[in-house]
């Protein structure tokens with residue numbers, strides 16, 4: 125990371141960038157009101173730090189050891205562009221701000237009527253963002269893959285419904301991009317681009333998604349450690365986009381646990397990740413547990429753990445859902461969860477602030 129002097133000229137900044145690029149690295153330039161920071165992306169062993177530190181206009185050349193520099197808390201110490209907590213604005217919703225943000229909707233978009241009915245109900249319950257899968261990642265090739273799998277026209281049609289439903293009920297919308305071929309389509313219609321757990325390691329997809337400059341909801345793979353999760357989020361930041369919402373959605377359960385919950389919801393990851401990065405962290409209790417009867421408790425627990433938001437699957441009649449019916453809750457229950465979680469969040473936030481003031 126190269127920290128320029130406050131009076132460094134553009135020419136001097138360009139000079140440093142040229143030296144870095146000459147050695148085959150890329151840069152992340154963060155221009156603040158007072159100073160410019162040049163983050164180095166690539167193999168830093170190729171960089172003679174002493175030489176760069178001596179270039180005109182350079183204040184300091186610091187080697188940052190972490191594998192996720194651009195999204196790290198350490199970065200906030202130098203850069204004015206990133207603050208201690210990133211607040212991502214999507215329409216009139218702020219993710220990472222003071223308000224607890226609820227993303228809700230069906231697992232899959234099944235029809236226009238289904239989507240609009242659920243959209244209306246989740247909005248009434250207090251949700252902020254509408255979700256609905258068009259390209260579903262499924263373990264079996266014989267199960268419903270989402271309307272997107274039925275043909276390009278169907279994929280475009282479902283994307284339009286999602287956009288229309290969002291406009292009608294005044295909610296930004298999110299849907300998953302399962303492969304590179306879907307990036308352009310989804311980015312045209314959705315406000316937030318979701319990269320699912322199974323694609324966490326797909327660096328080509330992450331780089332392509334980053335280029336769309338739209339907020340990305342990035343889910344942790346069920347076999348990934350926290351460092352891996354953050355290292356792959358770094359691909360999105362290195363691709364030029366720091367509007368990343370991290371989502372904990374459960375990891376592989378051990379032993380017989382598998383019989384009781386779909387995954388093991390790793391809630392300690394929420395405050396642990398927050399210690400490492402300024403990005404907002406949300407929790408998906410639906411895919412983590414796979415059980416409707418556990419969503420209330422795990423939502424409360426996630427908010428107590430410090431999550432900035434929740435992603436919850438909802439259906440007016442879960443029994444008729446084509447995907448994930450067993451974990452979908454009814455809109456009434458969503459309302460109860462939102463009301464309760466808001467109270468928990470306020471309590472935790474105020475006690476945390478009190479403790480901080482005392483320390």
Ligand code: PEP
Pocket residue numbers: 231257261300319320321322343373408411
């Ligand atoms: C989803 O949110 O629709 C989904 C498939 O989740 P995950 O990638 O966490 O399994």
Ligand code: MN
Pocket residue numbers: 231232411437447448
């Ligand atoms: Mn689902």
